[in-house]
Amino acid sequence: MGSATSCFNSTLYRKTMTRFWPLWALYGVIWAFLIPLNLLNQFFWLQERYQGELDLQSMLTSAALDIPYLLTMGVALSLVFGALAAMASFGYLYNNRSAAMMHALPLRREALFTTQYLAGLSCLLLPHLAVALVTAAAELAFLPMECWGEALAALAVWLLVQSGTALFFFSFAAFCAMFTGHILALPAFYVILNFLVMVISTLLAELMNRFFYGFPGRGWVGGRLVEWCTPVYLLSQACNWNVVQTGESGVAVTREWGLASPSTVAIYAVAGLVFALLALLVYRHRHVESAGDVVSIPLVRPIFKYGVSFCAGLCFGTFTSTFLGWQADAVFLTACVLFWTVAGYFTAEMLLKKSFRVLNAWKGCAAVAAAMALLCAACVYDLFGVESRIPDAGQVASINLSADMGYPMDISGFHLSQITEPGQIQQVLDLHQAIINERDRNGADNYSIYGDDYIFFYVTYTLKDGSTLSREYSSVPIFLDELDKEGSVTQLADQLIQNRGLISMVYNFASFEEQGRLVEAYLTDVRMLPNSLSPEGEDRSTLYLDGAAGEDLEGLWEAVKADFADGSIGVRYLFSDEERLRNTYRTDLRFQWELPLEEQPGRGGQYAPAAESSPVGQTYSSSLSITLTPNASRTLEWLRTFSGLGSQYELVLHDEETAVGSVSTGDTSVAPPYQEAVLAD
Incomplete structure (x- = not known):
């Protein structure tokens, strides 16, 4: 007779759900107040206020169609409760006695993981289902029959999308749970990894802004890839419930309700399943004795150590130089970055070894400090040509220009989008090149004090290959005696603002x-x-x-x-x-x-x-x-x-x-x- 291998234990599942009932009960109560109770409150209020049958029917339907607007808030709830559910489901991994007891049960690791994973996921999905059923009953009771399809469709969208975001965040939290043996490290790693790519990208952009003349300090480098690696940001955008209005000449004649990006939600839901599978693979090789360690997987410890060192150098280094007012001094900025890189390295070493005796790890510290020094040196000497990079006119598809130059002040700046005329593109490129050529006179900090006036120049080139290049120059000095000087910033800026085609775009009468x-x-x-x-x-x-x-x-x-x-x-x-x-x-x-x-x-x-x-x-x-x-x-x-x-x-x-x-x-x-x-x- 063949033997069967179980991947699920119903008794353990019920015990976990019973033990942590306050978690899923609180989550369900929050959604109950947000949707069915709120909807019933609106139904009763509307029935008292609107006496006309058509007006009442329209308002009741509108209230039901507004339910998916809560999906953006739902992303935040999934983020928080996903971490809490993972802490509850896999909390036994962070205590030596609990870990030894659970792994002594006659269950394979696959069965133990699957049971706990499904229990944690149920804390999120079951409240969704219960709330949806109650809401559907309310809609069937109050709405006219001809509106049921539209209202239930909106409710189904909420149920599917909210469940998809919850699946992703819980699975990602479960994945993070496998790499640590400390209960407080789990939410820390979870939050950090959710925003890590965007934070590092922003810190790199800020560092490059300090070193490279004209590099924009706002936003982050990396574009769309950074957004995809920041699920909270992209899911919040994707879960917007919009009204798409269509009609001739901009006059709306129909309204279609729809999610901003259903495909994005679907991709993250699939990614959640992938993270769950990866978490299982890590769990199979996790040592029970790692309970209590900040990082439980030996292979990940060097990544943690050098990552903390790198991020500390970028974050606290730029903050310190800015706080002391020396952010424009490349030498002082480099010194601050190196100091905090070293401090971050030894801090990470202390966390890993759970000891203050870490000075014997100076070799690794010297290596990471040397790597950071090389990075700063590459920025100081612009080894990659970031400062001087200007696209050729033939590479530019369009230009967005935001400049503060010229008088009178009837327009709030010189803001232009989609400049495509070749002559105008060349004028912008010429002015950009002149600003770079006069960099030494303008001052490395972009705040010259000797000009007759100053201009602000922020340009974004959209290239024909789809990429973009942005540069920002503030307080660029201009001089009255250089109005006729060929190739000077003053002369080229004056030519730019005298271009009647560009001026027409600025006022834009049409x-x-x-x-x-x-x-x-x-x-x-x-x-x-x-x-x-x-x-x-x-x-x-x-x-x-x-x-x-x-x-x-x-x-x-x-x-x-x-x-x-x-x-x-x-x-x-x-x-x-x-x-x-x-x-x-x-x-x-x-x-x-x-x-x-x-x-x-x-x-x-x-x-x-x-x-x-x-x-x-x-x-x-x-x-x-x-x-x-x-x-x-x-x-x-x-x-x-x-x-x-x-x-x-x-x-x-x-x-x-x-x-x-x-x-x-x-x-x-x-x-x-x-x-x-x-x-x-």
Whole structure:
């Protein structure tokens, strides 16, 4: 008669579930309050408030469809309770007596692992199932029959996705549990490994930012790979429950509810099964005597030791140099990194040996310190050409540019996306190259103190092979006497902001016209002329243009566009010098637009943040500011005709002592004739 090998023990399973019932009970209670009880509360409240049958039916269905919105919160709950379930299921591994007792049972290791693994997973999946059944009963009781399919489908999405995330996080926690013999080390390793790649990538980016001129310090290096290795981040993005609105010309006519990335959740669920299998393989070779050790697998101990040393050097080294204010000094930064690398190495050695007598491990410490020193030296001398790397124009598919350069200040920076015209791409590349060429004069810390003005330049190149390259330069000095110096940063920056094609992209009039409705216009910083109520006049008033009879705001908008096409509006000046002050008014003409919430028109205006999803037809306000100039003849003529400009109000140049049509104090020359011709009443 053949013998059977059991991989599961029902008695041990029931004992584990009974012993740790508070864990799965608490998890179930949390979800019970979040879904069925909350849903019932909404059902009762809606029935009291809405009397119309159609309105009530719509609101009840909407409440049921909102359940998957909790999936983002569910990722955090899975992260926490996955670790707690693993600590409960495999807690016997961290005590010598418990480990010896459990492994003395007449069970193979495969059966012991499988039983405990399923018990821990049941602490998460069974509450999901119970909550889903109760919620389904509530929906069937309160919702009309024609809405059952849609509501139950949304509930099924929640059940499957939440169970998938719980499977991954618990399996990953079980995998981490196999590598340690200490109960407190498990959650520490679990949290660290969940964020390790992103943290190391961020620390490397910060270190490179300190060493390499122009390397951006924000974000992390590694791109999509780093995101995939940070499951909390990517799952939170994937579990967004969105409303996809479709229709012609941006007008929503249908709404389809859907998960942001179901495939991502499925991939992580499969990864959870892989981690469970790997945990079993490690468990089969784990020594019972390792209970109490910080790292229980001998092969992993060197990885732990050198990993702690490396991360300590990067993290605390950069923090120390920043705290002491010497982050720009490469020698001091290197010294801080090496000091904390050594400290991290001996700290890890103490944890592994459970002793303070670790100085005899100096050889390994010297090796890791030497490796870190070589890394810092490679950064100091830029052995890989990071600082000087600029793509060829033929390699660039598009450019995103964010720059703070030039006046007037009617636009909040020089923000451009998807620059694809070859000539414009070459201009950006030339300016970038000039900034690198003048690096020594600009200063290694990017904070020069001797320029006539300064520019900020942040560029991201999207290359034709799909990769990206980003660089950021702040406080780059520019000089008035270099405006005509060929190839200088000042000259190339001035050429860039004079490019009318780029200026058109910055103001982006077309995006407002295509999707928006003009609702208001007003002038800022106008001067009220003397009258009976104010004999001396009044400065810095706001003049609204949307209430007077006979006003045609569309006509004003067309006048502005015509002046912009002529180059008399939207003129940029690299310096706030006399030329700029005498050729631009203090006054900005501001248009207020009403746009659909899902639209994101061009730069140059100020935007309210768009929600992830919104009801059909919801709008938001956006404004576009344009600084007026004396040469904007069509715009000024409209204002003189409809706003009382010249009879009740006047515009003032940035030279505040020179009003329209007046004589400058200390200057006997009358203002240019075109001012008087346009604005004189």
